[in-house]
Amino acid sequence: MTPRAGRVRKPGVAFFDFTCCEGCQLDALNLTEDQIMDLLRAVEIVEFREVKTGGCESYDISFVEGSIAREEDADRLRDIRERSKTVIALGACAHIGGVNCLRNLVPADAALQEVYGDAAGDYDILDTVLPIDAVIDVDYVIPGCPINPEEFARTVADLLLGKEPRLPRHPVCVECKMAGNLCVFEKGQTCVGPITRAGCKAICVTAGRHCWGCRGLVDDPNIDAQREILDDAGLTVEQILEEFRIYFSCGKEAL
Amino acid sequence: MRAYDILIIDGEPIVRESIREWLARAGYNVEAVGSVDDALEAASEHEIHVAVADHRPDNAGAIDMLCRVKSEHPKITTVLIASQPSHTVEEAAAQACEVDHVLRPFPPDRLERLIRETMRSIHAEREGPVGVGLAPEPLAEVVEPRETFVLSSVALKALFDSLAASNRVFAVVEREGKYSYQAVADFAELSLDFDTTLLPPTRFLFPPRETLLDLRLGASPAAEPVVSEEASVLFGVHPYDLRAIELLDEVFMGQQPDPNYIARRRNTILIGIECLRPSATAFAPSMDADVVESGFDLMLAPVNGDFAVIVGTERGSKILQGRDGIRAPTDAEIAALSAQREAASKRYRVQLSVSRARLPRLLEDYYDDPYWGDRSRTCLSCGSCVMVCPTCFCFDVADQVDLDLSTARRVRRWDGCMLSDFALVASGENFRATREDRFRHRMFRKGKYLVERYGIVGCVGCGRCTTACLPRIASPAEAWNEIAEIDRAERRRTRTLRGKADSYVPHMATLKRVAPLTEREKVFELRLPRDQEVGHQPGQFVMVSVPGIGEAPISIASSPTRRGSIELAIRDTGNVTHAMHGLAPGAVLGVRGPFGNGFPLEALEWRDLILIAGGIGLFPLRSLIQYVADRRDRFGDVTILYGARSPEERVFTVDLAEWSRREDLTLRQTVDQGSEAWGGHVGVITTLIPSIVIQPAKTMAVVVGPPVMYRFVIGELKKKGLADDQIAVSLERHMKCGTGKCGHCQINGIYACQDGPVFTLEELNVLQEAVA
Ligand SMILES: Cc1cc2nc3c(=O)[nH]c(=O)nc-3n(C[C@H](O)[C@H](O)[C@H](O)COP(=O)(O)OP(=O)(O)OC[C@H]3O[C@@H](n4cnc5c(N)ncnc54)[C@H](O)[C@@H]3O)c2cc1C
Ligand code: SF4
Ligand code: SF4
């Protein structure tokens, strides 16, 4: 069937998920109803979760969630990349490995054993859990655990307008100050806001917790200085690891 | 009836004519008169928009003249130019009547800009509003003298309640032992006794995020400004934060006014509270920000269980009107107020060890010091220091598109120089890529650049940045003190190296020749014993003494290239100079020196030169002209401009004749008033400049003359495309020692006898006192 003349083809958007904590998926996006309607008007959701087997679909924008833990995931991801004009990592798992990287703290065999017991041999898991950019080229990232729905909406809008989506380059402290928070260090607690990319409006500190770095590092983090302030706050290396390993376990961003 | 944009009132022809020419060439209709009577006559006969007068010792009636014009023609905008718009001048101007603007003559194009804006707002008024209140109107009217009353705490609560009834009130509230501004409806919730707040109250005038424009995208795009006119009250603002608001006012309401800021500022009532419990990291007294005289509508201070309230503006006075429980303070209360202020100022634990005024030059000398790199090693680039700073006002602007793709908002949010991408440009270059660059920039911006741009130090010593910085490196006081200490150590080192003490003992020189130049001026040729050379540079001076009469600084009028003796040209103005005029050859005089920096020969060599002298400004400039003539091959094209009041008052006419004969020098002369015998150019010296051809890139100008001449000549030179570092001037100051000690020649933080008398404009721009 040929499309009707004059009809502008809407960009085809697909969502895929891999090993994922809870899901930053569309249904968990927390967009307002209006925003969802706007989104559906602007794009065509051509795929959700599973690639049609044997299909030869191609996508304008593919959102990929979750980290890569098994060899077959990696193959599937490479296939998605081939069919997509733009690939966007959606959420911390896809972006930096996320919570799943905790697995990297123990040897792969042991993890397998622990999780799957005797069935372990049936699974072909990778040596380490990987963020998706360790497997394929990623065009853009919507970071966070969970993602910030406003940022999602803005990124989509920017892409549809042909504008390069930009993430903030400054750290969470900036937004934390804007929010008028008392720094948790002043209360004797610790935080990795100074080296974590902003964009979440420092919601965790505002809510009375601290930042654990779910949005990944800023471009030029001063890790040594961060370590020094954590040291000064009385944390031992073990405590630092314990406290902040959730999002810092995927090797390249180890604290 | 003619319409004049501008009326200039000045008794001094060079001032009057220069301003006239300069504004006329900028395209305005200008009338210039020499007296207030002429001014009034002009104002009643013609339509006039702006009246300008210059406040100088010899034009002291300037304020009165403007006031008389204003009182008879209230629609005329009055502008007082004052080389030092001190509080006294401003207050005098405000008190006598409301002189609309008091302006410094530097930079010289400021007047033009102000006039441009005034004219624009006049036209806008006629044609109805175009933008959103773009013209900076005066804020709430300041009242003088500031009266003090006393309120009981019950009366203060009533005052709060009445304000809260019709406005949003933001006041300080305690939370986890820290203070912050919150919307408060109940007086019982707020604190008036706090050290400092997490975020400064400036955020209500310049919020962390705000929408500037609502945008419509698509085929017929549109932009709607978003300006909030909502009224609010800031209840309990410390003096240092009021000082910071003063800087923001200058930034956002001066040039290129910001409608969003102006709307908020105008609709915000500022109620101050004196700070009696300074935070441990604050150093407000060092920044002159622990006590303020203005910038508030009302200022509160607790006194013996009640509250003193000082009225700062008309608006503040209205708030107090008709309230119960208000009375005049007792003598005991007034004494208690100043005693507690005094006691509070002693409670600050951090102090600057160097005067504020010295900061710009001090910093400049240590731009490359390793300190910046060492100290910034642990900087997280987290931006906390700039986010909490009341004087920080940098921002980022971005369009946020809605998912419907048809609407968007142009949003600005706080940004700051400590963030790693602040100076990143589209091509990917980052002008301040390292922590060191950014750390130094912030300290320079606060201590130097803002002073140079706005004349206000960019830090009020609130100490918030120090507290907010996790690695504890953000305190400007600490950085400046460190640099001052490095400087002191450096000076100690050079002091011991140099060894030889500057001596007050003069050389005894013999007067070889005396010749009259004009009625009041003579030239003296002096020889040192054993034919010693003075060893001077053009532009330096010596202290000449007649034993028993005294010492006076006198420029050396001859070039060091003419060896064997020096020439001094001297006008008979007072004791020493008069005594010298009575001396005959063979007399013995004391000479010390040479002193001062002289003309910047390294910067002048290989360039085209424009050498400009007015009156006896030729005395020092002659040494440079001789030098250039003797080393002609080291300089490009040389143009000499000389102006005098009359042909008879020209000095060194023999030299002038010689220079005009030389093919490799161009000399142009002019006189203010010609005579029958004078066949040359008539007009003030600025009139010579437009016709000369300058290649700005390779030209340096040197200007020496009476103070009034400088700014107009400079204005003309700038029009020719010369930058501030291409214009050097020589300043005359009262001098007693020549060695940077007696303090007479001090201009702000520097000593003209040592650091001057020659300065480039770039150097002068930081010195509020420079051109007097
Ligand atoms: C760097 C430099 C270079 C200079 N070069 C030259 C030069 O080349 N040629 C030249 O002629 N001049 C030059 N001058 C200016 C010259 O130094 C002054 O004119 C000189 O200081 C006058 O000294 P005096 O003792 O003769 O006058 P003073 O007796 O000091 O009087 C000077 C003026 O001030 C007034 N005055 C001074 N003290 C008092 C007082 N206590 N109360 C009231 N009025 C007072 C006097 O009435 C008089 O009008 C130069 C100045 C500087 C700073
Ligand atoms: S609480 Fe964390 S994010 Fe907030 S200022 Fe402190 S370190 Fe930065
Ligand atoms: S504050 Fe930190 S942990 Fe919380 S959402 Fe933001 S980046 Fe993630």
Ligand code: SF4
């Ligand atoms: S630089 Fe620091 S001390 Fe100075 S005004 Fe800003 S926050 Fe306050």
Ligand code: SF4
């Ligand atoms: S340049 Fe830096 S120090 Fe200055 S206002 Fe901006 S952020 Fe603040």
Ligand code: SF4
């Ligand atoms: S100086 Fe301190 S507060 Fe400022 S950016 Fe560096 S670490 Fe952050």
Ligand code: FES
């Ligand atoms: S300060 Fe120059 S563009 Fe903003």
